[in-house]
């Protein structure tokens with residue numbers, strides 16, 4: 001049973017729906033669990049900023065020995081803002097504008113290249129990165145039904161290209177090397193992650209033998225899953241850590257690379273909730289419950305048909321089937337379809353679970369919907385960590401002569 005942990009604490013905020021609320025202790029507990037599963041090696045999690053780019057959250061993670069995996073200029077600035085800089089940033093992006101590389105270089109970040117052409121441009125226009133890696137996309141990997149077919153992936157470089165890439169970097173004067181790949185997404189099967197990690201380790205060993213490179217780190221990516229459905233099992237992170245340890249001992253005898261991960265969802269996903277109010281109930285061919293949040297607040301159900309569990313503040317049971325919808329002019333603006341919930345009425349508060357990652361951050365302004373506020377509960381108090389967007393914010397970027405008549 002999924003439970004919302006701070007029902008009493010949010011009562012005073014209920015006039016402000018829709019809003020996000022995060023559980024600080026839960027986030028840090030997940031980080032610690034991940035870190036302790038890799039106790040046997042020199043390990044670092046680089047949190048995927050894109051998942052929850054909220055400075056308060058980045059800061060508490062940084063204070064707990066977590067680096068930042070940044071993919072854009074703004075994410076680099078966010079990391080700098082909370083004083084996480086230097087090699088505590090891993091910059092991994094594709095189709096990257098040079099000014100973003102420049103910012104990453106100025107911050108002293110580890111640079112992860114996604115194409116050989118970028119290596120040339122970077123060295124010519126910016127400088128020699130102190131430490132760099134390449135993102136690898138093997139022809140075949142496991143669980144591609146979830147992450148997508150590698151042959152259609154815009155990310156990463158095939159084996160022959162990475163060999164060329166590392167050769168090129170050596171020639172150009174790069175001295176310290178890492179290796180990067182991300183082959184799973186929201187995966188709850190330890191064995192699947194292990195098998196993909198073996199592809200990565202085997203490749204690192206092969207390149208090391210061919211080019212005589214001692215890799216300083218291997219970033220095995222993010223994508224560790226969380227149980228979105230009540231019946232989903234949790235990823236057994238200790239089991240996974242042990243399986244990867246065995247692989248590590250098999251492949252790395254002459255040199256001992258650090259292990260990095262860049263999870264987002266595993267750290268914050270289960271510890272965020274979207275709180276929304278029932279505005280209206282409509283009977284049509286089915287029963288629609290309209291809430292004051294929409295796909296603009298959380299696009300995962302509309303975009304990926306992702307399941308998000310919903311509970312109702314102060315009500316239990318499964319008495320009636322509803323489609324839970326927002327008010328966007330799009331028919332995929334639905335948080336749930338044919339979901340059994342307690343009998344609902346206007347004013348009821350719905351809690352949409354597991355939205356701590358790729359939730360608020362994927363929000364948008366379609367139909368002029370304004371972005372919602374974010375709060376965090378630290379065990380004692382609720383703090384606002386991002387205010388809601390206002391009409392003034394929305395209109396502040398508009399230009400174009402005498403538009404106000």
Ligand SMILES: Cc1ncc(COP(=O)(O)O)c(C=O)c1O
Pocket residue numbers: 048051069092182185186221222223224262263264265266357
């Ligand atoms: C390169 C890269 N790293 C890390 C992540 C984080 O994924 P997750 O939040 O599923 O761990 C993503 C997700 O989009 C990604 O594309």
